[in-house]
Amino acid sequence: MQIIVNPEKREWAALTARPQMERSTIGPRVAAILDAVRAEGDDALLRLTREIDGVKLPSPAVTADEIEEASRLVPQELKTAIATAKNNIERFHAAQQGEGVDLETMPGVRCVQKAVPIRSVGLYIPGGSAPLFSTVLMLAIPARIAGCPQITLCSPPDKQGKLSPAILYTAQLCGVTHIFKAGGAQAVAAMAYGTQSIPKADKIFGPGNQYVTEAKQQVSQFTAIDMPAGPSEVLVMADETADPAFVASDLLSQAEHGPDSQAMLVASSRELAERVVREVERQLAELPREAIASRALDHSRIIVMDTPEEMVEFANAYATEHLIISMDNPWEVARRITAAGSVFIGNYTPESAGDYASGTNHTLPTYGWARSCSGVNLDSFMRKITFQEITPAGLQRIGGVIETMAAAEGLGAHKNAVTLRLRKLE
Numbered sequence: 308m309q310i311i312v313n314p315e316k317r318e319w320a321a322l323t324a325r326p327q328m329e330r331s332t333i334g335p336r337v338a339a340i341l342d343a344v345r346a347e348g349d350d351a352l353l354r355l356t357r358e359i360d361g362v363k364l365p366s367p368a369v370t371a372d373e374i375e376e377a378s379r380l381v382p383q384e385l386k387t388a389i390a391t392a393k394n395n396i397e398r399f400h401a402a403q404q405g406e407g408v409d410l411e412t413m414p415g416v417r418c419v420q421k422a423v424p425i426r427s428v429g430l431y432i433p434g435g436s437a438p439l440f441s442t443v444l445m446l447a448i449p450a451r452i453a454g455c456p457q458i459t460l461c462s463p464p465d466k467q468g469k470l471s472p473a474i475l476y477t478a479q480l481c482g483v484t485h486i487f488k489a490g491g492a493q494a495v496a497a498m499a500y501g502t503q504s505i506p507k508a509d510k511i512f513g514p515g516n517q518y519v520t521e522a523k524q525q526v527s528q529f530t531a532i533d534m535p536a537g538p539s540e541v542l543v544m545a546d547e548t549a550d551p552a553f554v555a556s557d558l559l560s561q562a563e564h565g566p567d568s569q570a571m572l573v574a575s576s577r578e579l580a581e582r583v584v585r586e587v588e589r590q591l592a593e594l595p596r597e598a599i600a601s602r603a604l605d606h607s608r609i610i611v612m613d614t615p616e617e618m619v620e621f622a623n624a625y626a627t628e629h630l631i632i633s634m635d636n637p638w639e640v641a642r643r644i645t646a647a648g649s650v651f652i653g654n655y656t657p658e659s660a661g662d663y664a665s666g667t668n669h670t671l672p673t674y675g676w677a678r679s680c681s682g683v684n685l686d687s688f689m690r691k692i693t694f695q696e697i698t699p700a701g702l703q704r705i706g707g708v709i710e711t712m713a714a715a716e717g718l719g720a721h722k723n724a725v726t727l728r729l730r731k732l733e
């Protein structure tokens with residue numbers, strides 16, 4: 308990892324840049340996939356699955372036998388761990404349920420806001436380089452709590468044409484209603500437009516690689532999406548109170564997701580930075596996904612900054628998916644964070660706790676989208692509808708305001724809609 312000491316402000320734009328595939332390459336490739344699935348439905352989906360994922364399927368649907376077999380194949384220890392994680396994620400997301408709003412803004416003028424679930428949601432579960440069954444928990448649990456009646460899941464099949472037993476088991480456990488073997492941009496297209504087998508979703512959720520993320524952004528003209536949740540990234544802020552081995556393990560835990568992941572360290576001294584580098588090298592050599600992680604580290608960076616204020620400013624400028632604060636008085640530092648997907652406080656809060664089991668959601672904005680987007684949460688699966696009712700006395704109170712404003716905008720019909728009613732009340 309490259310160490311940069313006290314960079315000038317003008318260098319920050321380059322230092323906060325993400326490794327991205329050329330949009331001019333990936334954009335047209337994804338657009339062609341979307342067009343094919345839109346035009347030909349299941350035929351294109353199965354053809355693309357054969358060409359890209361290298362497996363010939365008779366149908367994208369998962370059978371009842373496959374689901375039953377999956378439950379037998381998942382070891383009890385994993386089922387117990389999934390149950391604990393599910394409980395924590397359910398508790399954190401159920402606690403996000405609001406009371407709704409029902410109040411009189413003026414006597415006789417009642418305004419109500421009510422959350423209603425999205426009818427049909429599509430969940431993308433990554434499975435290219437690792438089947439992320441934990442993502443099923445992160446998406447299906449809030450969808451169920453929100454009350455979404457139709458929950459469709461797509462995930463890429465392996466070379467034997469199967470989904471991982473852990474994905475199938477977790478999907479069943481969390482109340483997913485339709486499960487399909489489809490990955491990448493073609494799966495996003497199938498959920499966006501619907502095919503003969505796959506129901507059209509009103510909103511598509513889930514993380515994925517650059518093809519999946521680009522596809523979600525392209526279909527967002529037709530179907531809502533959660534947010535761009537692309538290749539994983541982490542930024543660790545560390546001072547002399549940090550443990551270099553812990554910091555290295557957190558950087559590597561995101562680097563191992565994919566070659567286009569990015570792990571950033573903002574350190575308070577060069578000495579700390581060098582200790583972390585030594586730890587990264589030591590731990591990396593022992594990782595099963597060493598090759599993937601080391602490619603991600605090629606475009607990862609260590610920035611050394613003199614003051615905590617500068618470190619905070621840089622973290623906010625980077626707007627990372629995951630932010631770890633391994634610094635003295637971490638909550639005080641966290642108070643000044645204005646852009647991050649999810650924040651991990653102190654030396655004993657590894658980022659992987661949020662990936663799996665603490666209760667927070669791991670589907671989070673990447674590429675700096677944390678400046679304007681939230682991660683997936685209960686609200687993501689709802690729409691808020693407003694209602695209003697005005698009594699005759701209420702209209703007599705507010706009517707003049709509406710008439711004056713409508714007249715000032717030159718909209719006579721708007722004004723009349725009030726005037727006619729007020730006359731009737733005279």
Ligand SMILES: NC(=O)c1ccc[n+]([C@@H]2O[C@H](COP(=O)([O-])OP(=O)(O)OC[C@H]3O[C@@H](n4cnc5c(N)ncnc54)[C@H](O)[C@@H]3O)[C@@H](O)[C@H]2O)c1
Nearest residue numbers: 433434435436463490491514515516536538539564670671
């Ligand atoms: N931001 C988040 O919240 C979050 C959460 C979890 C995972 N992730 C990220 O999700 C990603 C998972 O990626 P993955 O690749 O393992 O699985 P994936 O399921 O996202 O992508 C696999 C699919 O990509 C498609 N694909 C691959 N190469 C292609 C090509 N050349 N042309 C067209 N399509 C192609 C294939 O259809 C394949 O099925 C990682 O980058 C990880 O960091 C992000």
Ligand SMILES: N[C@H](CO)Cc1c[nH]c[nH+]1
Nearest residue numbers: 439441442539540662669
């Ligand atoms: N870190 C990923 C989000 O960027 C989520 C994940 C799932 N499994 C392991 N990690």
Ligand SMILES: [Zn+2]
Nearest residue numbers: 539560561662
């Ligand atoms: Zn992770």
